[in-house]
Amino acid sequence: MITGKKAFTLLEVVISITIFMIILIFMYKTLDDTKLSNSSFENHINKKDDVNHLYKIFAEDIAESKGKIDFLQDRDKNSLVIFKSNNSFHNAFYSNITYMVSSNNYLVRIESKDKFQKEKSTLEFYNNNYIDTLQKDIEKFIVVQKDDKVIFIIKQKDKEKIVFSTFIMEN
Numbered sequence: 001m002i003t004g005k006k007a008f009t010l011l012e013v014v015i016s017i018t019i020f021m022i023i024l025i026f027m028y029k030t031l032d033d034t035k036l037s038n039s040s041f042e043n044h045i046n047k048k049d050d051v052n053h054l055y056k057i058f059a060e061d062i063a064e065s066k067g068k069i070d071f072l073q074d075r076d077k078n079s080l081v082i083f084k085s086n087n088s089f090h091n092a093f094y095s096n097i098t099y100m101v102s103s104n105n106y107l108v109r110i111e112s113k114d115k116f117q118k119e120k121s122t123l124e125f126y127n128n129n130y131i132d133t134l135q136k137d138i139e140k141f142i143v144v145q146k147d148d149k150v151i152f153i154i155k156q157k158d159k160e161k162i163v164f165s166t167f168i169m170e171n
Contacts, residue, residue: 060087062150062166079143090130107135
């Protein structure tokens with residue numbers, strides 16, 4: 001007679017491996033969903049950080065503006081905004097700020113010593129000033145003033161319109 005069996009049968013081993021594989025598949029799927037969710041969340045946060053950074057630039061420039069703000073339009077009906085501001089990123093003596101859409105559809109901020117004049121601007125003007133690219137693929141850039149507010153409207157290619165409202169501080 002055979003007394004007490006102490007080993008697993010082949011059927012028990014196959015069943016336990018199958019259960020382990022099912023659990024492993026669910027764990028992998030959960031991990032994959034978590035990675036996808038984290039990636040999506042990180043992209044969303046980065047997009048919001050870019051928008052907040054842009055708003056901060058506009059708000060600081062307008063809040064520290066001095067004198068009149070000129071609102072012009074280029075040939076594509078995009079706004080051209082020219083003013084003086086105490087808010088300097090590069091050189092405290094460069095107090096003239098210009099926002100415009102460049103020929104390659106970039107929204108740029110020009111910080112210059114002399115006031116920007118589109119008709120009279122030369123290559124030397126652009127070489128001797130600070131030009132920051134704020135956004136790319138701009139379809140429309142509109143800036144209007146309503147009472148003590150300056151409203152920036154930016155439409156990028158294949159993206160939703162962004163609207164910023166900033167306040168002019170009394171000097």
